[in-house]
Amino acid sequence: EKGGYATFMEKEIHDQPHAVADTLLGRTDAEGRLVLDEMSISEEQLNAVDRITIVACGTAAYAGMVAKYAIEHWTRIPVEVALAHEFRYCDPIVNERTLVVSISQSGETMDTLMAVKHARELGAITVSVCNTHGSTIPRESDAVLYTHAGPEIAVASTKAFLAQITACYVLGLYLAQLRGGSYADDAQSVMKELGGVPAKIETLLGQMGRVKEIAKFMADTRSVLFLGRHVGYPIAMEGALKLKELAYIHAEGFAAGELKHGPIALIEPGQPVFVVVPSPMSEHGLHGKVVSNIQEIRARGARTLVIAEEGDEAVVPFADEVIRVPATSPLLAPLLTVVPLQVFALWLSTAKGLDVDQPRNLAKSVTVE
Ligand code: F6R
Numbered sequence: 001e002k003g004g005y006a007t008f009m010e011k012e013i014h015d016q017p018h019a020v021a022d023t024l025l026g027r028t029d030a031e032g033r034l035v036l037d038e039m040s041i042s043e044e045q046l047n048a049v050d051r052i053t054i055v056a057c058g059t060a061a062y063a064g065m066v067a068k069y070a071i072e073h074w075t076r077i078p079v080e081v082a083l084a085h086e087f088r089y090c091d092p093i094v095n096e097r098t099l100v101v102s103i104s105q106s107g108e109t110m111d112t113l114m115a116v117k118h119a120r121e122l123g124a125i126t127v128s129v130c131n132t133h134g135s136t137i138p139r140e141s142d143a144v145l146y147t148h149a150g151p152e153i154a155v156a157s158t159k160a161f162l163a164q165i166t167a168c169y170v171l172g173l174y175l176a177q178l179r180g181g182s183y184a185d186d187a188q189s190v191m192k193e194l195g196g197v198p199a200k201i202e203t204l205l206g207q208m209g210r211v212k213e214i215a216k217f218m219a220d221t222r223s224v225l226f227l228g229r230h231v232g233y234p235i236a237m238e239g240a241l242k243l244k245e246l247a248y249i250h251a252e253g254f255a256a257g258e259l260k261h262g263p264i265a266l267i268e269p270g271q272p273v274f275v276v277v278p279s280p281m282s283e284h285g286l287h288g289k290v291v292s293n294i295q296e297i298r299a300r301g302a303r304t305l306v307i308a309e310e311g312d313e314a315v316v317p318f319a320d321e322v323i324r325v326p327a328t329s330p331l332l333a334p335l336l337t338v339v340p341l342q343v344f345a346l347w348l349s350t351a352k353g354l355d356v357d358q359p360r361n362l363a364k365s366v367t368v369e
Pocket of ligand 1: 057060
């Protein structure tokens with residue numbers, strides 16, 4: 001049942017090309033237009049939406065943070081991401097023109113369920129992005145958009161995360177298509193490019209040997225930092241979460257632009273820092289800004305582990321290790337850049353002799369508030 005892999009997590013990491021492909025399957029017609037049969041909310045209601053709030057916890061919330069950048073870019077609808085347990089108790093501003101999108105692999109997370117119920121009481125339209133058929137959160141929502149990642153057994157979420165990002169992108173592009181005009185053009189071209197992502201993940205999975213080696217050498221590491229910017233920022237947070245959960249190592253993710261506002265004080269000789277580099281095609285010169293960050297921390301002795309696109313040579317002079325990912329447009333990059341971070345956490349945990357599938361103190365689904 002582990003498909004020849006030693007752990008469920010390793011298997012699930014390798015399931016990721018399918019998780020993305022299956023989540024895209026059947027959601028476009030012959031002309032490449034999005035069709036969401038399951039979206040049982042009227043177009044009038046969706047067209048009236050003037051604000052989106054994503055509620056989720058943990059890894060699912062990081063998927064939401066990634067989705068915020070994309071949905072706002074494609075639809076120009078303001079998107080807020082709230083941790084479900086905070087949302088419920090913060091007197092949220094929600095009305096019948098608010099689309100509340102919950103993201104949950106299990107569909108049973110009590111914090112997320114309570115947030116959805118609260119949103120409905122306040123009159124919001126609720127959509128559940130969920131991986132588990134027949135679970136509670138979809139039942140308590142107006143509509144559901146299933147992620148088709150297949151059952152996720154390992155406690156730490158991997159393939160569900162990629163499927164959640166994919167499903168949220170489908171939802172965002174669907175809203176863009178409803179808006180029409182140039183928004184709709186975006187929808188078709190991005191769906192097309194998304195279709196090519198599974199093959200890129202497959203390629204990437206085939207070149208993870210060096211990441212496994214790096215992880216093995218780092219079994220004694222006490223702390224690892226992760227930096228990213230734009231969609232790479234939630235990926236940095238996710239990389240840190242995977243390492244905390246699986247290897248019990250102190251880890252923190254930062255927005256790279258925040259470095260100079262404090263965290264750079266943490267850099268001392270030998271400190272390992274993963275940096276998720278934005279695509280050289282990113283707007284506003286973000287790529288060059290992150291390359292400068294790498295240079296700054298390297299000058300202070302950091303050991304820089306740099307995740308950069310194939311062909312991005314600008315990072316090479318400042319990187320102790322360069323981990324390559326296939327080129328994509330900037331908004332799709334998270335579906336690739338997170339993979340080496342998952343693989344790193346898997347093998348570091350294994351190198352420490354820990355139980356990868358069942359980390360201490362954690363349960364797969366958190367059914368208490
Ligand atoms: C991290 C992880 C958790 C879950 C979170 C939400 O690897 O698995 O952070 O993402 O507990 O769970 P779901 O998605 O089931 O609501």
